[in-house]
Amino acid sequence: MSKKGDKWIKHTHVFETTEDPYAMKEAPAGEAICPRCKAVFKDKRWVIDEELYEELKEIDTVPQLICPGCKKALEQYAMGYLYISGGFWESHKGDIMKLLNNEYERARNINPLHQIINIKDEDGVTVIETTTDHLAQRLGRALYRAYKGDLEFKWSKGDKLVRVYWHRDK
Numbered sequence: 001m002s003k004k005g006d007k008w009i010k011h012t013h014v015f016e017t018t019e020d021p022y023a024m025k026e027a028p029a030g031e032a033i034c035p036r037c038k039a040v041f042k043d044k045r046w047v048i049d050e051e052l053y054e055e056l057k058e059i060d061t062v063p064q065l066i067c068p069g070c071k072k073a074l075e076q077y078a079m080g081y082l083y084i085s086g087g088f089w090e091s092h093k094g095d096i097m098k099l100l101n102n103e104y105e106r107a108r109n110i111n112p113l114h115q116i117i118n119i120k121d122e123d124g125v126t127v128i129e130t131t132t133d134h135l136a137q138r139l140g141r142a143l144y145r146a147y148k149g150d151l152e153f154k155w156s157k158g159d160k161l162v163r164v165y166w167h168r169d170k
């Protein structure tokens, strides 16, 4: 484990468990909606279905719950980090963000648990925190497919947390 990894080590501990504390212990019996991201709970899973959302939100008896993806996002419980750096990123931010947003939409449509928690800059590196390891990997792979560059994955012990590094100089 590297030295600069105080934070990393802490996360490694947290993620040694194989249990996801956000897995729903008590699932609603019928349908439910998440007012934050407009996901719909049906057939025992959360999905994106805008039409159904609009219908269900008019019904008083349909419970409004914060879905597990939103809970993670609200509590900033990241399971994936994507680090983007290099001169190419600096000069193509607009196009690259468009690509990332499209990929994010696709991932969310497959499973609304995949959410971007926040995007921040750390010493010239842009860091995108995601609620699932899957989403960080997926965004990293999309960058590589579109723009090549260097792509690297680093897993925590227990494979619960991933750090994805994408870099291209020019």
Ligand SMILES: [Zn+2]
Pocket: 034, 035, 036, 037, 038, 039, 066, 067, 068, 069, 070, 071
């Ligand atoms: Zn939600």
